[in-house]
Amino acid sequence: MSEDADSIPMEYSPILHHLHAGPPSSPSPPPSPSASSSSSSSNHVRNKLFVLCIMLSLWVYMVYCCVGYCATIPTPAVSRSTTTSIITTSIITSISTTITGSEARRGGSLGAPRDLLNDDTEADSRGGGDDWDEGKDMGKDTGKTGLSLNGSDSESQRLPQAIIIGVKKGGTRALLEFLRAHPDIRAVGAEPHFFDRNYHKGLEWYRDLMPKTMEGQLTMEKTPSYYVTKEVPARIYNMSKHTKLIVVVRDPVTRAISDYTQTRSKKPDIPSFESLAFRNATPASGGGGGGGVIDATWSAVQIGMYAKHLERWRRYFPAEQLLFVSGEQLISDPAGEMARVQDFLGLRQEVTDRHFHFDAAKGFPCLKRPEGNSKPHCLGKTKGRTHPNIDAAVVQRLREFYQPYNRKFYQMTGHDFGWD
Incomplete structure (x- = not known):
């Protein structure tokens, strides 16, 4: 056979063929046996290095894939050539950020004490709120077993399935704290607004405020101003038409005075209650005893026109998705009102009379552990702000103003709250 035929076996190895390939050159004398042996050894070493590089690249890629698959906490994208030490550092950093974010979201649940009925809405919106058991509260926001560094596929942040939508000065803070004693409820302490x-x-921003929950647990929030804001019913409906809504209501006259009292505690120089409640009041009338017209545009008065606001909600949500809780009953019979709320939410009766201790000196119920002898936790060191003395004639005028709204509200809700 020819010399070309003798060279055919070399072409069966693409790698070796590539290594020997080169530009044409002038003929040279045949290599000596020692040079041929040295070239063969060099090629063998190069082949080994080439295969080793491929195996090392595959190993790094497999390690990265395994780490990304096992970690439930999102990590930044990492190139295939990143070493395992950098990957580990990224995971630890991500875990630290997640925990810090969770604590920040939960920070609103451990703020200043809050009055059961005279809840400070503005302070709540900044992250205020009081809880009766800080340890349990932390467990609630992260799941029954707390936050695990390894994460859990069953834990996630969900949009709320139930919302306390009102009303300001009605007792929404009390209801929220009572509900957070239930093991199947996770709630935001601050008011998201x-x-x-x-x-x-956007909804993703809203979802990010929510605590992590497990399957079967209910996510909740409370913002009392929702009830009186015109755009809110349609917006909640667009999020989910199945959302359950809770409204805590209170005698509208008492509620208006309480609202004014809170404002005056921040702004001592505001005008008198009477001058704000009535338009065209004359000095001789004392602000409203005999003259002047009640100013229904003043927010303290307007909020208590419950029936007017309810008409707007009923355009989007059926009656069975709205529950109205009595602020007065929440103090005199908290277990009874909580039974109604838990039934409405489809939860087992976990928060019962065993959770409440009525403090005769304070005049309102305090939360306690169902078992044990620990001291009851009473919400609000400023509970029971002293209301200003309002002229009896002014109070009577307000009661007459609210009477038709109250009666319509009783009819719409099927419940007589006994405010008249």
Whole structure:
């Protein structure tokens, strides 16, 4: 056979063929046996290095894939050539960030004490709120077993399935804290004000405020201004038409005075209650005893026109998705009202009379552990702000003003709250 035929076996090895390939050159004398042996050894070493590089690349890629698969906490994208030490550092950093974010979201649940009925809405919106058991509260926001560094596929942040939508000065803070004693409820301590003030930030921003929950647990929030904000019903409906809504209501006259009292505690120089409640009041009338017209545009008065606001909600949500809780009953019979709320939410009766201790000196119920002798936790060191003395004639005028709204509200809800 020819010399070309003798060279055919070399072409069966693409790697070796590639290594020997080169530009044409002038003929040279045949290599000596020692040079041929040295070239063969060099090629063998190069082949081994080439295979080793491929195996090392595959190993790094497999390690990265395994780490990414096992970690439930999102990590930044890492190139295939990143070493395992950098991957581990990224995971630890991500875990630290997640925990810090969770604590920040939960920070609103451990703020200043809050009055059961005279809850400070503005302070709540900044992250205020009081809980009766800080340890349990932390467990609630992260799941029954707390936050695990390894995460859990069953834990996630969900949009709320139930919302306490009102009303200001009705007792929403009390209800929220009572509900957070239930093991199947996770609730945001601060008021998100998403549907009235922060709607432009989008649902993902809203979802990110929610605590992590497991399957079967209920996510909740409370923002009392929702009930009186015109745009909110449609916005909540667009999020989920199945959302359950809770409204805590209170005698509208008492509620208005309480609202004014809170404002005056921040702004001592505001005008008198009477001058704000009535338009065209004359000095001789004392602000409203005989003259002047009740100013229904003043927020303290307007909020108590419950029936007017309810008409707007009923355009989007059927009666069975709205529950109205008595602020007065929440103090005199908290276990009874909580039984109604738990039934409405489809939860087992966990928060019962065993959770409440009525403090005769304070005049309102305090939360306690169902078992044990620990001291009851009473919400609000400023509970029971002293209301200003309002002329009896002014109070009577307000009661007459609210009477038709109250009666319509009783009819719409099927419940007589006994305010007249």
